[in-house]
Amino acid sequence: MPNADIKEKMSGVDVVKKRRGLMVTPDLCIACRGCQTACKQWNKLPADETTNSGSYENPPNLTANLYNQIHFIEKPQDVGIQWNFVRRACMHCGEAGCMDICPAPGALFRTEEGAVAFDKEKCIGCKLCVAACPFDVPRYDENDKISKCTLCADRISNGLSTACSKGCPTGAIKFGSRDDLIGKASTAGYTVYGEKDLEGLGVMFALKADPGEYNLPKPTYNASIALWDSMIRPLTVIGLGAVAAGALLHYLTVGPKDVEPDDESGKGGK
Amino acid sequence: MEKMIQKTTSFERIVHWLLALSCLALLLTGLGFLYPQQLGWINTVFGGVLIAKCVHNWGGIIFAVSLVLSLGTWVPECLKWSNDDSKWLGMFGGYLSKEKDKELPPQGKINAGQKIAGIMVFFSGVLISISGLIIWLSTPTPLWVLLHNICALIFTVVVPVHIYLATAANPGTFRIMTRGDVPLYWAKKKHPKWVKEIGAE
Numbered sequence: 001m002p003n004a005d006i007k008e009k010m011s012g013v014d015v016v017k018k019r020r021g022l023m024v025t026p027d028l029c030i031a032c033r034g035c036q037t038a039c040k041q042w043n044k045l046p047a048d049e050t051t052n053s054g055s056y057e058n059p060p061n062l063t064a065n066l067y068n069q070i071h072f073i074e075k076p077q078d079v080g081i082q083w084n085f086v087r088r089a090c091m092h093c094g095e096a097g098c099m100d101i102c103p104a105p106g107a108l109f110r111t112e113e114g115a116v117a118f119d120k121e122k123c124i125g126c127k128l129c130v131a132a133c134p135f136d137v138p139r140y141d142e143n144d145k146i147s148k149c150t151l152c153a154d155r156i157s158n159g160l161s162t163a164c165s166k167g168c169p170t171g172a173i174k175f176g177s178r179d180d181l182i183g184k185a186s187t188a189g190y191t192v193y194g195e196k197d198l199e200g201l202g203v204m205f206a207l208k209a210d211p212g213e214y215n216l217p218k219p220t221y222n223a224s225i226a227l228w229d230s231m232i233r234p235l236t237v238i239g240l241g242a243v244a245a246g247a248l249l250h251y252l253t254v255g256p257k258d259v260e261p262d263d264e265s266g267k268g269g270k
Numbered sequence: 271m272e273k274m275i276q277k278t279t280s281f282e283r284i285v286h287w288l289l290a291l292s293c294l295a296l297l298l299t300g301l302g303f304l305y306p307q308q309l310g311w312i313n314t315v316f317g318g319v320l321i322a323k324c325v326h327n328w329g330g331i332i333f334a335v336s337l338v339l340s341l342g343t344w345v346p347e348c349l350k351w352s353n354d355d356s357k358w359l360g361m362f363g364g365y366l367s368k369e370k371d372k373e374l375p376p377q378g379k380i381n382a383g384q385k386i387a388g389i390m391v392f393f394s395g396v397l398i399s400i401s402g403l404i405i406w407l408s409t410p411t412p413l414w415v416l417l418h419n420i421c422a423l424i425f426t427v428v429v430p431v432h433i434y435l436a437t438a439a440n441p442g443t444f445r446i447m448t449r450g451d452v453p454l455y456w457a458k459k460k461h462p463k464w465v466k467e468i469g470a471e
Binding site: 097101102103104105106122124126127128130131132222224225227228232233235236237239240243244247250251254255256257258259261 | 272301304305306307309310319320323364365366367368370405408409410411412413415416419420422423426430431434438439441442453455456459460
């Protein structure tokens with residue numbers, strides 16, 4: 001582990017300030033889906049059977065066997081259509097609602113590179129992470145265990161790049177130090193989506209158009225989880241402790257209310 | 271031998287034990303889920319987080335069923351409210367005073383404090399059961415988790431107070447949950463209106 005001065009707090013876990021991440025540039029994407037294939041190959045994920053929906057987009061959404069999907073946005077033009085291609089996968093939020101709400105210790109965890117990874121053995125299948133995710137990412141496999149992108153935690157911890165970025169022929173998915181990626185995209189004149197939101201997303205987008213054009217939502221931390229995490233959750237433990245301490249204090253100061261057999265006053269009162 | 275009068279039926283006692291034990295298991299496993307990093311060891315004691323999940327879910331079913339079975343017993347009693355109850359509550363039931371023979375407004379079978387606790391347990395119990403089922407059986411929006419925990423917060427405050435007042439703070443009270451009978455002199459002092467009502471004088 002690195003020195004304390006280059007750590008920062010994210011979702012209660014210390015990580016290296018030099019976070020690793022991905023910069024996705026949709027303008028460079030040619031929708032070859034090499035990233036989908038490379039991801040499946042590295043993570044040993046089988047193919048899903050799909051049906052022809054009239055679009056080249058395939059499969060149509062993330063599944064337990066598809067951690068990384070190229071989403072096709074098709075906008076009819078006067079002649080032909082305009083295609084926007086967006087990579088959909090876990091965004092590895094700095095402030096990750098999924099991690100905060102997960103009740104199973106270690107089922108979701110932060111890697112040293114700042115990725116949100118999972119341990120299927122520890123997952124209890126409650127699906128709270130699904131509800132907490134602002135990007136509709138986590139999926140459940142046939143054993144009811146979480147399944148999603150881990151930013152190739154096993155590759156990057158060994159100095160490799162992610163499988164998706166390695167398989168990308170155009171540089172639309174770039175892996176590297178998060179700060180470097182932001183610097184390069186800004187210099188190239190792009191607006192960076194996810195630079196500061198949710199304590200910084202691990203997966204960012206270099207855009208020249210409005211994020212809405214790419215169906216990218218405004219990254220928001222769920223308000224219910226925020227209230228629960230900051231107030232209700234600590235109050236539960238504090239309340240329990242306060243009441244127990246109060247009862248003990250009452251017993252030691254005021255004391256118990258004994259009722260004596262010879263007390264026959266009987267009317268009213270206790 | 272002192273003259274004894276029956277305060278609870280065996281049915282009421284069994285239902286109350288079911289409520290109490292399931293509630294305790296739910297509170298403990300719930301705390302383990304609440305802070306998995308800091309309190310997850312509680313669920314390790316239960317045999318691991320997967321077993322704790324089963325205990326929490328099925329314990330919740332036992333709790334909810336026991337709550338329904340209480341509908342004919344203490345729930346209606348808790349909903350009866352009189353002026354004496356308001357006055358008793360205003361004096362905090364005499365619990366803030368050391369004076370043993372303090373005159374208090376006469377109470378029925380259940381005193382005003384117990385009524386408040388009962389009402390809070392019943393209504394938050396209904397809400398925690400509904401939200402719990404939704405969390406268990408669907409992919410819930412976090413709003414249900416928030417509601418579930420707000421109800422749990424009520425339980426973590428009300429239940430320890432209830433246990434303390436029914437054991438250490440009022441010696442002899444716990445017998446109502448085990449054998450169900452109380453000495454007449456005790457009932458006359460604590461629940462005079464009830465003694466009159468059943469004509470046990």
